[in-house]
Amino acid sequence: MASHRILLTGANGFVASHILSQLISASHSVRAVVRSPSKVSAIKSLFPSASPSQLDFAVVPDMTIPGAFDEALKSNPPFDIVMHTASPFLYKVASGNANDFLEPAIKGTTEVLEGIQNVAKGSVKRVVLTSSFAAVGGFGMYDDQNKVYVEEDWNPVTLEEAARTDDKAWKIVESGTGFDLVVLNPPMVYGPLAHKVKSMNDLNESTARIWNLFLKEWNPEGEMPGNGLPLYVDVRDLAKAHVLAMDAKDAGNQRFLVSPGSVTSQQIADIMREEVPGAAERVPKGTPGVDTLPVGAISIDTTKAKTILGLEYRSVKETFTDLGKQLLAIEKGEK
Numbered sequence: 001m002a003s004h005r006i007l008l009t010g011a012n013g014f015v016a017s018h019i020l021s022q023l024i025s026a027s028h029s030v031r032a033v034v035r036s037p038s039k040v041s042a043i044k045s046l047f048p049s050a051s052p053s054q055l056d057f058a059v060v061p062d063m064t065i066p067g068a069f070d071e072a073l074k075s076n077p078p079f080d081i082v083m084h085t086a087s088p089f090l091y092k093v094a095s096g097n098a099n100d101f102l103e104p105a106i107k108g109t110t111e112v113l114e115g116i117q118n119v120a121k122g123s124v125k126r127v128v129l130t131s132s133f134a135a136v137g138g139f140g141m142y143d144d145q146n147k148v149y150v151e152e153d154w155n156p157v158t159l160e161e162a163a164r165t166d167d168k169a170w171k172i173v174e175s176g177t178g179f180d181l182v183v184l185n186p187p188m189v190y191g192p193l194a195h196k197v198k199s200m201n202d203l204n205e206s207t208a209r210i211w212n213l214f215l216k217e218w219n220p221e222g223e224m225p226g227n228g229l230p231l232y233v234d235v236r237d238l239a240k241a242h243v244l245a246m247d248a249k250d251a252g253n254q255r256f257l258v259s260p261g262s263v264t265s266q267q268i269a270d271i272m273r274e275e276v277p278g279a280a281e282r283v284p285k286g287t288p289g290v291d292t293l294p295v296g297a298i299s300i301d302t303t304k305a306k307t308i309l310g311l312e313y314r315s316v317k318e319t320f321t322d323l324g325k326q327l328l329a330i331e332k333g334e335k
Helices: 014-025 037-046 091-095 098-118 164-174 205-215 235-246 265-275 303-309 314-332
Strands: 003-010 028-032 054-059 081-084 126-130 178-184 186-190 232-233 256-257
Touching: 003 014, 003 098, 014 028, 014 186, 014 235, 028 037, 037 054, 081 098, 098 126, 098 164, 126 164, 126 235, 164 178, 164 232, 164 265, 186 205, 186 235, 205 265, 232 235, 232 314, 256 303, 256 314, 265 314
Parallel strands: 003 028, 003 081, 028 054, 081 126, 126 178, 178 256, 186 232
Antiparallel strands: none
């Protein structure tokens, strides 16, 4: 793998923290973009041995203003890769009332791409954009029973609203930029945190879901939580997809669904009750071993991620064992 100079936005986030860790481990040079100086200190504490040439920082308080990323994109040596993770779609986007979230997401993506055109044209060869399955799935807006989703699918609402982030990005690239675009569309993202949190109040959305529904209460006889969107991916595998996307020869101007498949609440409960010390007294028991995926459940074809990116997935047991153990350790540290 060639060594790259990479601009990574939203570098203190759940997914980006894992991306940054993998990039640093692979000896790439990264400029981490965050929204405040306090986030710089937090990231530095995670990588105390990283040299300034391997890890430096840019603070962009408001990524929606014109020219927001222009200064951050100036570098010597210049950037050849930009990873924009600062505004991935959240699960709530699919359920409407998301305008407050969408506009910053769209503007942030636009400013990154236009910033490349302004100050880094010619050096940046590839942009890797974190999007979401929220821009793909139907989420009840049409009958998708037994549907196998592929990269060509678009959420009917996102075609006009939510996917404007993806759509805007593609239109900018298609206008002629000198760089290509790789878009990653994961569903629910689970797994352990790579960044530090002071309390459970600081958990990201998907991690908070596992904490609140499975581990927070001591309720083994309680009702099993609903499955929600059962499609998932381990955050470490999603981060690896970003890293692989930098060099995958045929990935340019492609969209990738990233997921090993589905996991039900019963499976999550079974894994944590069996594998995480102390979880059996908390996690709802339900009916162990029973498949609660409904008849006609949607599925996902991630052949492209495997064949073009070379992505392999860890086991569902590893994902939820590692997450469960970490959450109980964080709780213990709060007390």
